[in-house]
Amino acid sequence: MQERRQFILTVSCPDTVGLVAAVSGLIASWGGCLDEVNNHADKTTGRFFMRNVIDAESLALGLEEFRAGFVPLARRFQMEFSVRDSSRPKRVALLVSKEEHCLVDLLHRWRTGELPFELPCVLSNHERCREYCDAVGVPFRHVPFSPETKAESFEAVVSLLEQEQVELVVLARFMQILPAWVCERFAGRILNIHHSFLPSFAGSRPYRQAFERGVKLIGATSHFVTAELDAGPIIEQDVMRVDHSHSLADLVRLGRDVEKTVLARALRAVLEERVLIDGNKCIVFR
Amino acid sequence: MQERRQFILTVSCPDTVGLVAAVSGLIASWGGCLDEVNNHADKTTGRFFMRNVIDAESLALGLEEFRAGFVPLARRFQMEFSVRDSSRPKRVALLVSKEEHCLVDLLHRWRTGELPFELPCVLSNHERCREYCDAVGVPFRHVPFSPETKAESFEAVVSLLEQEQVELVVLARFMQILPAWVCERFAGRILNIHHSFLPSFAGSRPYRQAFERGVKLIGATSHFVTAELDAGPIIEQDVMRVDHSHSLADLVRLGRDVEKTVLARALRAVLEERVLIDGNKCIVFR
Amino acid sequence: MQERRQFILTVSCPDTVGLVAAVSGLIASWGGCLDEVNNHADKTTGRFFMRNVIDAESLALGLEEFRAGFVPLARRFQMEFSVRDSSRPKRVALLVSKEEHCLVDLLHRWRTGELPFELPCVLSNHERCREYCDAVGVPFRHVPFSPETKAESFEAVVSLLEQEQVELVVLARFMQILPAWVCERFAGRILNIHHSFLPSFAGSRPYRQAFERGVKLIGATSHFVTAELDAGPIIEQDVMRVDHSHSLADLVRLGRDVEKTVLARALRAVLEERVLIDGNKCIVFR
Amino acid sequence: MQERRQFILTVSCPDTVGLVAAVSGLIASWGGCLDEVNNHADKTTGRFFMRNVIDAESLALGLEEFRAGFVPLARRFQMEFSVRDSSRPKRVALLVSKEEHCLVDLLHRWRTGELPFELPCVLSNHERCREYCDAVGVPFRHVPFSPETKAESFEAVVSLLEQEQVELVVLARFMQILPAWVCERFAGRILNIHHSFLPSFAGSRPYRQAFERGVKLIGATSHFVTAELDAGPIIEQDVMRVDHSHSLADLVRLGRDVEKTVLARALRAVLEERVLIDGNKCIVFR
DSSP, X not given: XXXXXXXXXXXXXXXXXXXXXXHHHHHHHTTOEEEEXXXXXXXXXXXXXXXXXXXXXXXXXXXXXXXXXXXXXXXXXXXXXXXXXXXXXXXXXXXXXXOOHHHHHHHXXXXXXXXXXXXXXXXXXXXXXHHHHHHHXXXXXXXXXXXXXXHHHHHHHHHHHHHTTOSEEEESSOOSOOOHHHHHHTTTOEEEEESSSTTTTOSSOHHHHHHXXXXXXXXXXXXXXXXXXXXXXXXXXXXXXXXXXXXHHHHHHHHHHHHHHXXXXXXXXXXXXXXXXXXXXXXXXX | OOSSOEEEEEEEEEOOTTHHHHHHHHHHHTTOEEEEEEEEEETTTTEEEEEEEEEGGGOSSOHHHHHHHHHHXXXXXXXXXXXXXXXXXXXXXXXXXXXXXXXXXXXXXXXXTSSOOEEEEEEESSSTTHHHHHHHTOOEEEOOOOTTTXXXXXXXXXXXHHHTTOSEEEESSOOSOOOHHHHHHTTTOEEEEESSSTTTXXXXXXXXXXXXXXXXXEEEEEEEOOSSTTOSXXXXXXXXXXXTTOOHHHHHHHHHHHHHXXXXXXXXXXXXXXXEEETTEEEEOO | XXXXXXXXXXXXXXXXXXXXXXXXXXXXXXXXXXEEEEEEEETTTTEEEEEEEEEGGGOSSOHHHHHHHHHHHHHHTTOEEEEEETTSXXXXXXXXXXXXXXXXXXXXXXXXXXXXXXXXXXXXXXXXXXXXXHHHTOOEEEOOOOTXXXXXXXXXXXXXXXXXXXXXXXXXXXXXXXXXXXXXXXXXXXXXXXXXXXXXXXXXXXXXXXXXXXXXXXXXXXXXXXXXXXXXXXXXXXXXXXXXXXXXXXXXXXXXXXXXXXXXXXXXXXXXXXXXXXXXXXXXXX | OOSSOEEEEEEEEEXXXXXXXXXXXXXXXXXXXXXXXXXXXXTTTTEEEEEEEEEGGGOSSOHHHHHHHHXXXXXXXXXXXEEXXXXXXXXXXXXXXXXXXXXXXXXXXXXXXXXOOEEEEEEESSSTTHHHHHHHTOOEEEOOOOTTTHHHHHHHHHHHHHHTTOSEEEESSOOSOOOHHHHHHTTTOEEEEESSSTTTTOSSOHXXXXXXXXXXXXXXXXXXXXXXXXXXXXXXXXXXXXXXXXXXXXXXXXXXXXXXXXHHHHHHHHHTTOEEEETTEEEEOO
């Protein structure tokens, strides 16, 4: 599926008559063959969202020409749009602290090509995960964090991200709260995995909170990071059943499997340009 | 959502460039506002499927005019198409034997308007469910079945269905195998609920089969009926967890809840024209 | 499974060596055949919980004799215990407001014997559900509620419950907050269904809260009612997947199916004496 | 939970009065503190099954003494029993072919101690997975298989397993059908993961079968291996939702996540002695 070269066009604009016709008409005029089309009209906000996957071989133009050729239509309908070439994978950085299960899972999916992205580096505030990166030849950057030097540490992190031209940041159990300026600098481009079914148990020690509340399902949530902690647009969630016989340690252990799959699914959706941000919600096209 | 009057256009044709543009362009030329658009290209068969939901108020034409106006485009692209007015609900007949749980569930969803359809009659080979129909004022037709008179009984059933101009037949736990000629007469218009996760445990006594095999999940499957028993295109399936402590009677009891929800979801999808048959599979647009 | 007459013994006490031996030894000394045994030791609180299901026919004594014969052992180990005869179903009252789906579901399960309980009456602050009770011959008691007379209305409700010797109260979408004195009077005997995955979206309009937060799963929670709103011990929870295409009305509609099954499962567990309260958590034996 | 040293006693015998009393009485007479007790009476076969987890520190005797002391009781009730020391992990061999996802998953769970077992070696009919074993220092044994030499290859495999005193064999996507004599030699001690929701799609290419049938859920099954292909007692199953938009390659990719978690859960249950074989079914105590 990924082997075929495709252009992926995503569009967001005020809803009106003729949007699909205009976009698909322009693409057809270029001979473009549509592999997938997804649309959503948000009745609350009156905005329209669209994702078009076009067989790149069917088009007689390159990415830059496509972009330039789309501008007049975008201007007419006040569209925000983006178009990507699927053969040019995104540059992604993984940030991790001590818990390694999400990192190990993503590294394996990356290494086998299941998740197609470029991985210029893994960043961490601990040394603990270095060995996993060394084993697969991924640069591991250790940025120490201490309460006093937090501001400098985040400067260093952002500087590394920009140096590596990172397009997407994945917090794969990175246990540091990002300052507002970092959230804004990478708005809509930082993915987090929170180890609870949000909005339940936001903040610290969610499994302990879940254990103490006696819930019958535990969960995990992947969301975009915003300045407000654990409150950004949700991309994917899942749960698993637990009962009274499970200790807190059991919840932590069982939860790891949910965290891994939720984060991997969310990342895949983002890489395939299936996720469009609509205010504080996510549209996730399938 | 259902209150708004909409035209629902479904299309199936050989895949080619410009299909979305042509269809959405025609609709836009009539001022039609698209509420929902779904597409699917079957790479195996090379066929293209489409569902367009159009705000009827935005169109300056009626259903017949729409149909007539669509014919030239359909001819050009060898399209099979159908267009319906959402304010004209389908005429549905429910067929039932002795197990009443699916019938009771559908009657309640029908009565409260959750599932919008016309219900000219319930047919049964037993008297047992009459009271449920009487209670809500739905005509109950008892057609006795015996091994010797099966052929005549099916003639009587079909005659009743045609008399009532039934468009869709729902086998809500109807325990008689339909002869091939009935399957053909209502091809693509008979919905069944089978009380197993097909293709496991086709045929009779699926819960007993499941109990004896020791499966850890039991399920239900809603599919279109074809001449081959329990082998038609699958619309919806679901499962629930069981374990060694469950008796056969427990499986039967637990399974009822899965059967009810699977059948209700499949019926809703069909009523909303979300289900398109693609060979022996179903496309189910969301 | 329910047809066999059984004694169900539940026990809670400080954990120590020899509890299972003592209890099963006493039962064996009476010739009692154990159909099911469940145990749980809460490592946090040091309490031990036990459920024993005994074939009543294998015992040469009646319920009162059993109780009397168990007292010395209970005293020795500081046990709280309860023993019931499965052939004597609990007296349950259903309380409902305007939303009828949980009521209709429970009435059907009660009527068909799927859920074995006595149903002396349905109470409501509205007239709307009277017809469903009339149809199956269950007394419907209308107790009007107004902001000014709330205290008197609750007096009337409690008076009715006590008059009918109700042992268990099920709030099947009863939209009035119970005062603390009612919660205490029926402590551990009032079951609620909340239409969210608690602790998310406690309080009013949970589906609206869920819609606005953009969660990818909606849920329902059945719990025992305590003086603190939506904070009592959780018995059962479940969720279902939703996405951006679902309107608020869709969430409400889809959620009904989760509410019904969660409440029915919780009620079944309570009726079968599978639920033991352990502080603010529930042990739910399977 | 695993840190505490425990004796795990599992028992299977004809059902009769006084079994729990006799076993728990004997354990209590030794001062044994019961951490967990599970029981199941199979009404069909009249057999009784039991699992007792005893705090080893509370006992004044060792494993051999326990065993010897249990024999008279076992003889009296015709019990088959086994008792293990949780601090002595099982010796497990992993067999794998070319697909590495289950192996990589189990290696990580083993390495981090999430799954406590000894791993004397990984066996494979291909070289492909050697690097994963080298990376974590696990001996990798390559046993080439060809159609002509299959018999000798299985002799070599069994010889290696016996040399390494392997107690449990895990087929982590090992794509060779075991001959009957191997199944018998390790009866009840070979775990397989089959990449379908059995009994659907037994045999080869289950995802292709699932794709062609158009099922709406795909699954995986972990079972004990018997001489009849894919027909042994089922330990664990799970499913995930798919739809018409998924290609065969998507099913294969999505299915990997189900396979990994199902196999890991089944293995954990077996390692914790929670799985008792009852004819062609498994009792899986929680």
